[in-house]
Amino acid sequence: MWQAYSLTSLTAGAFETVVDKAGIVHDNVIDSYVASFYRLALFGLMTSLLGITGLLGELTIFLHWSTFALGIMAAFSTVMFTYLLRTVELTVIGAAAYLTPLLFLLIDTSILKLSFTSIQLFGIVLLVLGGLAFSLDGKTHHFKKYLSGRVWGIFFFIYIFYSGVEAYTYRYLHTTYDLSPVSFYATYICFGALLLFGVLVFKGRTHLLISRPALRYIPYAAAGKAFDSVNSTLYITAISMATVSQVSAFNALMPLVLVAVAWVVQGVFGVRLKEHLDYRRLSWKIGAAMILVIGGFLVV
Numbered sequence: 001m002w003q004a005y006s007l008t009s010l011t012a013g014a015f016e017t018v019v020d021k022a023g024i025v026h027d028n029v030i031d032s033y034v035a036s037f038y039r040l041a042l043f044g045l046m047t048s049l050l051g052i053t054g055l056l057g058e059l060t061i062f063l064h065w066s067t068f069a070l071g072i073m074a075a076f077s078t079v080m081f082t083y084l085l086r087t088v089e090l091t092v093i094g095a096a097a098y099l100t101p102l103l104f105l106l107i108d109t110s111i112l113k114l115s116f117t118s119i120q121l122f123g124i125v126l127l128v129l130g131g132l133a134f135s136l137d138g139k140t141h142h143f144k145k146y147l148s149g150r151v152w153g154i155f156f157f158i159y160i161f162y163s164g165v166e167a168y169t170y171r172y173l174h175t176t177y178d179l180s181p182v183s184f185y186a187t188y189i190c191f192g193a194l195l196l197f198g199v200l201v202f203k204g205r206t207h208l209l210i211s212r213p214a215l216r217y218i219p220y221a222a223a224g225k226a227f228d229s230v231n232s233t234l235y236i237t238a239i240s241m242a243t244v245s246q247v248s249a250f251n252a253l254m255p256l257v258l259v260a261v262a263w264v265v266q267g268v269f270g271v272r273l274k275e276h277l278d279y280r281r282l283s284w285k286i287g288a289a290m291i292l293v294i295g296g297f298l299v300v
Helices: 002-026 032-053 065-087 090-112 118-135 149-177 181-202 206-210 212-239 244-268 279-298
Strands: none
Touching: 002 032, 002 065, 002 090, 002 212, 002 244, 032 065, 032 181, 032 206, 032 212, 065 090, 065 149, 065 181, 090 244, 118 279, 149 181, 149 212, 181 206, 181 212, 206 212, 212 244, 244 279
């Protein structure tokens, strides 16, 4: 059952990333903090609307010190993700998902006192090789220039630290308080959005919320966060049914799904994503994604 939740989650996540990227590329002059605020606020709104349906549990406001801490991290993470959308190809962003199974496997095995099998070690090697392949340009085979220390630091914060804290916090709150996914997200995401609004007030940029670029960006943000609400709540639901390392390893499928979605959206429908999808680069990305998929499943 958790596999169905996880597969639907990562598919929605792929569409979310593509729509988020399209919104930034469509109007790159939008202020980064304004774009970040709208995405986070609309994520909270869409998740709340999903909660009203009752499909994924009862919607309640849950106040706990961990939700405030996660709100702070969500605000930072959203601003960092805006930077990635401006500078990094979205298929490379998706490939960063290969980082999480490595950390979560270590955490789960240390808690359960399990040892690595030879198959798991081979899976780890494949994850590293697949991630390395995505770091190279498929045409020149040189490292992509935008993969700076700052970008790798953002990858680490979003896909390892923040993702790990979020996942293990939810497992604790779900086990202890029977907290639903929608209540979990609606509470801490809305707090993060309020923090970003405070940043806009402090910087004197609230007038940019109704600027022409912002108004053009809102439909993209709304569509992206509709996908995100489905992605995130189903991901968290899967985590309540299986180990974090199992779910995160399953999400190693993300790069492959993202390459397919990006090719259809940009190549077939002509939506500008600034994605390099010529034959040689597309073939390279598909090959690298397949290595990540195999490695992700072998580590669990």
